[in-house]
Amino acid sequence: MDISLDDFHNWWIYFLTRPNRSEMISMTESCREIPIKDIAPEGISPETVMSWSRDYYGPKELRERIIESQSYEDLTTDNVIVTTGTNEANMLAALAALDAGDEVILEMPQWMQGYAVCKHILRAQIKMLYLKEENLWKPNVEELKDLVTPKTKLIWLCHPNNPTGSVLDQNEMRAICEIAEDCGAWILQDEIYRNLEWNNVVSPSAVNYYDKSITAAGLSKTLGVEGMRIGWLACRDKAFVEKCNAFRIYSTLTTNLLGEKLATIALQPKKFKELVEAGKRIGRTNIKLVDQWIREHNGCISWIPPGGSYNTFPKYHYNMKSLEFCKRALDYKIIFTPGGAFPGGEGHIRLGVAIDTESLEQGLRRFDAFLTSLKQI
Amino acid sequence: MDISLDDFHNWWIYFLTRPNRSEMISMTESCREIPIKDIAPEGISPETVMSWSRDYYGPKELRERIIESQSYEDLTTDNVIVTTGTNEANMLAALAALDAGDEVILEMPQWMQGYAVCKHILRAQIKMLYLKEENLWKPNVEELKDLVTPKTKLIWLCHPNNPTGSVLDQNEMRAICEIAEDCGAWILQDEIYRNLEWNNVVSPSAVNYYDKSITAAGLSKTLGVEGMRIGWLACRDKAFVEKCNAFRIYSTLTTNLLGEKLATIALQPKKFKELVEAGKRIGRTNIKLVDQWIREHNGCISWIPPGGSYNTFPKYHYNMKSLEFCKRALDYKIIFTPGGAFPGGEGHIRLGVAIDTESLEQGLRRFDAFLTSLKQI
Numbered sequence: 001m002d003i004s005l006d007d008f009h010n011w012w013i014y015f016l017t018r019p020n021r022s023e024m025i026s027m028t029e030s031c032r033e034i035p036i037k038d039i040a041p042e043g044i045s046p047e048t049v050m051s052w053s054r055d056y057y058g059p060k061e062l063r064e065r066i067i068e069s070q071s072y073e074d075l076t077t078d079n080v081i082v083t084t085g086t087n088e089a090n091m092l093a094a095l096a097a098l099d100a101g102d103e104v105i106l107e108m109p110q111w112m113q114g115y116a117v118c119k120h121i122l123r124a125q126i127k128m129l130y131l132k133e134e135n136l137w138k139p140n141v142e143e144l145k146d147l148v149t150p151k152t153k154l155i156w157l158c159h160p161n162n163p164t165g166s167v168l169d170q171n172e173m174r175a176i177c178e179i180a181e182d183c184g185a186w187i188l189q190d191e192i193y194r195n196l197e198w199n200n201v202v203s204p205s206a207v208n209y210y211d212k213s214i215t216a217a218g219l220s221k222t223l224g225v226e227g228m229r230i231g232w233l234a235c236r237d238k239a240f241v242e243k244c245n246a247f248r249i250y251s252t253l254t255t256n257l258l259g260e261k262l263a264t265i266a267l268q269p270k271k272f273k274e275l276v277e278a279g280k281r282i283g284r285t286n287i288k289l290v291d292q293w294i295r296e297h298n299g300c301i302s303w304i305p306p307g308g309s310y311n312t313f314p315k316y317h318y319n320m321k322s323l324e325f326c327k328r329a330l331d332y333k334i335i336f337t338p339g340g341a342f343p344g345g346e347g348h349i350r351l352g353v354a355i356d357t358e359s360l361e362q363g364l365r366r367f368d369a370f371l372t373s374l375k376q377i
Numbered sequence: 378m379d380i381s382l383d384d385f386h387n388w389w390i391y392f393l394t395r396p397n398r399s400e401m402i403s404m405t406e407s408c409r410e411i412p413i414k415d416i417a418p419e420g421i422s423p424e425t426v427m428s429w430s431r432d433y434y435g436p437k438e439l440r441e442r443i444i445e446s447q448s449y450e451d452l453t454t455d456n457v458i459v460t461t462g463t464n465e466a467n468m469l470a471a472l473a474a475l476d477a478g479d480e481v482i483l484e485m486p487q488w489m490q491g492y493a494v495c496k497h498i499l500r501a502q503i504k505m506l507y508l509k510e511e512n513l514w515k516p517n518v519e520e521l522k523d524l525v526t527p528k529t530k531l532i533w534l535c536h537p538n539n540p541t542g543s544v545l546d547q548n549e550m551r552a553i554c555e556i557a558e559d560c561g562a563w564i565l566q567d568e569i570y571r572n573l574e575w576n577n578v579v580s581p582s583a584v585n586y587y588d589k590s591i592t593a594a595g596l597s598k599t600l601g602v603e604g605m606r607i608g609w610l611a612c613r614d615k616a617f618v619e620k621c622n623a624f625r626i627y628s629t630l631t632t633n634l635l636g637e638k639l640a641t642i643a644l645q646p647k648k649f650k651e652l653v654e655a656g657k658r659i660g661r662t663n664i665k666l667v668d669q670w671i672r673e674h675n676g677c678i679s680w681i682p683p684g685g686s687y688n689t690f691p692k693y694h695y696n697m698k699s700l701e702f703c704k705r706a707l708d709y710k711i712i713f714t715p716g717g718a719f720p721g722g723e724g725h726i727r728l729g730v731a732i733d734t735e736s737l738e739q740g741l742r743r744f745d746a747f748l749t750s751l752k753q754i
Contacts, residue, residue, distance in 0.1 A: 001472050001473065001476055003627075009623075009626055013433065036424070041423065043421060043422065044413070044421050047413070047414060048412060048413050050411060050413060050601070051604050052603040056386075087629060087630045091629075095378050095498070099378055113627050117627050121472070122378075224427070225427035227428050227633060227634025228633065229632065246381065246382050250380075250464075250494050251464065251465055251468045252464060252606070252628075252629060253462055253464045254462075257604025258636070260604075
């Protein structure tokens with residue numbers, strides 16, 4: 001099969017391999033990085049035997065913790081598979097839901113995996129549902145109605161959204177599910193940033209609203225444990241989950257034991273809330289800081305404050321492509337992700353606030369110097 | 378996409394969910410299970426930050442250790458991707474090498490992933506190269522010559538073989554590579570059991586013999602750490618490796634940090650040899666025990682002693698399907714895998730010797746009682 005990397009990943013490979021990267025401040029971080037001791041103060045016992053769980057869906061206790069901590073309604077452990085991150089959950093769901101030539105609707109901008117999987121691996125017919133700044137980066141339900149046809153097999157969402165931070169409310173989720181139900185389409189929602197809502201109302205999980213909804217989620221972003229590689233897939237349709245599991249058996253077979261153990265501890269509902277809140281405290285401080293900074297740079301830069309996630313998607317008021325903007329920013333030792341790496345995102349940058357406040361302040365000072373160097377429109 | 382599980386995995390799900398499984402002795406174990414302390418006596422520091430390596434191919438030091446410990450010739454770290462087990466390496470290589478309708482030759486019996494991936498996901502044209510007991514479960518090079526055509530895109534091997542334990546020597550590997558080269562096909566060899574050769578001569582790695590060879594391997598079986606989920610893919614063709622990496626970015630994105638750390642320790646060449654040897658000591662004892670037991674049951678059961686791996690593939694001399702044989706064995710609280718779960722394996726059972734010798738002895742006593750209960754042909 002042919003495949004090519006999208007502009008998002010090409011950009012990441014580009015900046016990760018800059019010779020002076022260690023001197024740079026990443027202003028595009030989408031998650032924190034916490035130590036094992038924040039989850040398990042005593043660490044992992046060296047006596048731990050490195051076997052697998054002998055359950056293809058992942059350890060049952062972990063699946064129980066997922067259902068409880070995420071407030072998934074009417075699900076049993078047969079509705080959940082533990083996966084190697086949210087990314088794998090997205091992939092399995094797409095393989096199980098789609099065939100070559102099927103029509104799929106992708107919200108854009110969003111995490112670029114859906115586009116690549118649908119285009120290169122599944123060879124599906126892609127239609128874009130563009131999120132627009134004037135609509136607070138939320139999907140326009142009327143536009144979605146116009147896009148779907150009886151051939152639409154899947155609607156792929158991502159909220160809290162990467163890169164814009166937009167969050168759906170219950171009514172919006174219901175309206176989207178009704179449209180999907182009318183045409184018989186699956187909904188796949190990438191919920192990797194769920195629980196990171198800045199109004200403290202946990203956003204709707206697709207799996208709670210519609211029988212043909214698939215939730216793909218994980219701990220990487222909410223807790224700051226990307227190296228743990230623990231995510232999950234949940235769906236009310238057990239036959240669909242079983243099908244996803246078959247695809248997993250032929251790809252990664254099972255998740256990693258130490259990640260499973262740490263996740264089982266981290267997802268104790270009280271512990272989970274505490275860990276999420278620890279991150280959100282930093283996020284709130286940082287968002288306030290950036291908001292103040294943007295107000296002070298009125299005319300150069302503007303934004304829709306994020307509803308959730310550590311991602312924000314400011315618009316810069318300079319007449320240049322986002323890739324050029326971000327390459328120039330590297331000269332000032334600050335890293336953003338070009339908005340143009342996401343369809344519908346040109347003219348923006350993805351600014352992530354998941355770094356410590358001191359580094360963010362230093363980064364904003366560098367950003368100041370960078371903007372000063374640019375000729376304002 | 379449609380998919381269905383193969384008979385191997387259906388059998389495993391069947392016996393893993395038996396209510397009395399805890400009373401059973403698994404006589405089909407393909408790997409040991411060692412604790413963290415065997416690799417890292419001090420364990421993993423609770424200060425370890427759960428980030429990712431920021432290198433899409435996996436940590437560079439780990440890739441260096443892989444190349445050195447496995448004696449891969451003429452490779453740099455750009456030729457190796459760390460993967461979520463050997464299984465993911467197989468999957469990525471198949472996606473990158475094949476298109477729908479392409480001709481692929483699968484050695485059979487072997488690990489059933491190749492069959493499922495080629496049939497359901499890639500919709501390739503599958504031809505079987507049957508390994509036969511009379512040829513010591515090795516491929517017949519003349520038969521392979523007859524099977525290949527100018528349309529053959531991939532030859533998928535597995536040695537040391539699962540389930541038969543057969544090992545290729547250098548001349549056999551060279552002969553197969555010459556055939557592949559003549560028709561321009563890739564070779565993908567699943568080498569998950571490499572380093573577990575009972576004559577103590579490490580078997581040839583495909584990647585050392587041909588520019589279009591792909592080696593898929595890992596630590597699960599050699600060390601007994603299936604829950605670590607660390608494997609790798611190696612190939613001389615850097616563009617091919619880059620393509621595999623793109624497929625990985627859209628599936629699991631990266632491997633787990635704690636597995637990467639433990640693997641980096643375990644693959645220090647001296648340490649790696651010690652860890653492998655510790656397993657082989659038990660394997661040697663157990664194979665001798667089974668060999669003696671089979672001699673004592675001459676007429677009921679026979680085998681080709683395995684050249685490598687903890688897998689063996691005895692033939693039973695009873696007129697019944699292997700699934701029935703294995704189901705009846707469950708009544709005697711012993712678990713085998715039916716040979717019929719692998720094309721070309723009917724009339725055999727996969728007997729794995731990767732359990733402690735005491736359990737194996739107890740299992741053989743139960744096997745004795747089971748055979749007594751069967752009417753001999």
